[in-house]
Amino acid sequence: MTDLPVGGAAPDASLPATLAPRAGVRAMWRRPSARRYAFGYTLLAPAVLYVGLLVGLPFLFSLYLAMSDASVGEPIARFVGLENFKAALESPTFYVALRNSLVFTIGAGIMKSLLGTTLAFLLVQPFKGRKVVRALIVIPFTLPIAVSVLGWKWMFDSQFSVINWALSQLHLIGGYGSASWPVWLGQPTLALFSVMFVNVWRGFPFGAIVLLAGLTSIPPEIVDAARVDGASFLARFRKVIVPMIAPILFIGAAFDTVFTLSDLSIVYLLTNGGPDGSTEILPTLAYEVGIRAGALGRGAAISLFLFPLLLPAIIILLRTLRRRQY
Amino acid sequence: MATMAMTVSTPRSHRAKEVRRHVLIYLGLVPFLILAVFPIFWMAVTALKQEPDLYRMDVVPFWFHLPPTLKNFNLLFYRTSYGAWIVNTMSISFWVSVITLLTAVPAGYALARLRLPFAENLGIGIFLTYLVPPIILFIPLSRVVSTLNLQDSWWSLVVVYPTFTIPFCTWLLMGFFKTVPFEIEEAAMVDGCGQFGALCRVVLPVSWPGLITAVIFSFTLSMQDFLYSLAFVAFSGQKPVPLGVATELIRGDVYFWGSLMAGALLVGVPVAIIYNLFLDKFITGITGAAIK
Secondary structure, three states: OOOOOOOOOOOOOOOOOOOOOOHHHHHHHHOOOHHHHHHHHHHHHHHHHHHHHHHHHHHHHHHHHHOEOOEOOEOOOOEOOOHHHHHHHHOHHHHHHHHHHHHHHHHHHHHHHHHHHHHHHHHOOOOOOHHHHHHHHOHHHHOOHHHHHHHHHHHOOOOOOHHHHHHHHOOOOOOOOOOOOOOOOOOHHHHHHHHHHHHHHHHHHHHHHHHHHHHHOOOHHHHHHHHHOOOOHHHHHHHHHHHHHHHHHHHHHHHHHHHHHHOOHHHHHHOOOOOOOOOOOHHHHHHHHHHHOOOHHHHHHHHHOHHHHHHHHHHHHHHHHHHOOO | OHHHHHHHOOHHHHHHHHHHHHHHHHHHHHHHHHHHHHHHHHHHHHHHOOHHHHOOOOOOOOOOOOOOOOHHHHHHHHHOOHHHHHHHHHHHHHHHHHHHHHHHHHHHHHHHHOOOOOHHHHHHHHHHHOOOOHHHHHHHHHHHHHHOOOOOOOHHHHHHOHHHHHHHHHHHHHHHHHOOOHHHHHHHHHOOOOHHHHHHHHHHHHOHHHHHHHHHHHHHHHHOOOHHHHHHOOOHHHOOHHHHHHHHOEEOOEEOHHHHHHHHHHHHHHHHHHHHHHHHHHHHHHHHHHOO
16 A cells, blocks of 8 residues: 555544455446546546646747737737847846846755754754744744735835844944945845845745654664664765655755745845846846736746746656656 | 663763753754744834834834834724725635635545546646746736736636645645545445545545645635736735735835834734644645655
């Protein structure tokens, strides 16, 4: 019996997975039967149709839009081939956005893994108050993203930033108006750092919890066996723990990459791409061109440039999920 | 290693070691706790402060120097459409949950139970659509929304939010239904129920924890959206809370910080609490496939 729970919660873990099969009815489940297939595909149809019509078709439609000169006010679009992609590749703004998207995703990814790993190894220890600590630490991830970004916007205020207040009390920076007073969202490098930091703040609890789920899924006997066999801490970590939690880490990383790369709200609400385009990323650029300026075709082309960047994450996920079957 | 030490040491030194271990762990956790919780604390203090109290850099800003006030909340309810935004958010969540349950429950059941050919691949396929991000879909979907004549209405969000709640909840429910024993259905069918009857009368009643989880995620995942509402709903009275707070409380260069924080937290905190309670199910939902 390989029907282990995949997702969701077991209603009652003590329910037996298999009981003595009642031959007649059981055989009915096993045999291929036209009626059962018809029933099954009928049950599947609504979900498959919904997702097909509103995810599959729009995806194909965006390929079409990207090759047309469609705009908001213009009902009839002309086919323009790869013109929109070429136009994007010829504009310097696009390269800035692409570079920032990559810096943002990779930089934030590294910070999230470091913080998440440290936190997971702290949380995996048994200690008093662990549940409370865990519940508090995941708050950044559970708060609606637009809500928390507004909080950060206030904390990054150019004049009344509470961060600056604390830093100036510690005499790390001068007073308001002095050269060493950081204007978090107003200076190009700092602004990019700030938007990355908010992403890290939101993402590190997720990383920690995923890693924690992986660590707790390792049966202690396996680690103990390796210890008995004389494996050092490092060897146990590299040869036993890491390979065992690798699939779960891949999935967590794939999810995080997709959401980081495609998220618009942090940059849109904090800097709107500014100052002077220094925090422009592909999602904000696609929104500006596609919706604000109404050039649907151009916007669709820009957002499609995200797809090859997302593909590795999706492939990793797909391979991890499929390996489970065999 | 701690357990090894425990067995060989005397009770007293063991106790001392335990205390030291706890102190070290707490010390390690403090920076994380401050990082995670301080922004929320700061938002709450801001929401309750009087306007002049917000803009003082000469005193410790972490606490009140003028008596706390509910004025910021008043402004929300009497000078903006905050009440309408809450109603919109609730209505959107309600209809998204209905659509999600009606589609994801049968799909999850069929994938988990009926041994359909290609069930596994279909399941993975549906789940993968969860990974097609809104940023790729929002432009073509804006055409869909305008074709349906739903632009500037929260109904447009009822149509698009299931694009991510259905894949996620189908996957979640598929795992859930796999844990419901075959035997209870068989018993029902031996007693004369049809397959559909067995599903409705026996499987669904014992699956209510899974159904509630699906409803919770329809709600919390909808609350995480910003892009779709930004792109499709521009009319103030139709906005959901996150969009309304983020767009209507900023007039040009003037930020109503107190009310911004009040409006954000009033909805954000309940969502965070509910999400928090169900977070493990979310993590199992997306990673469970990797644990065997």
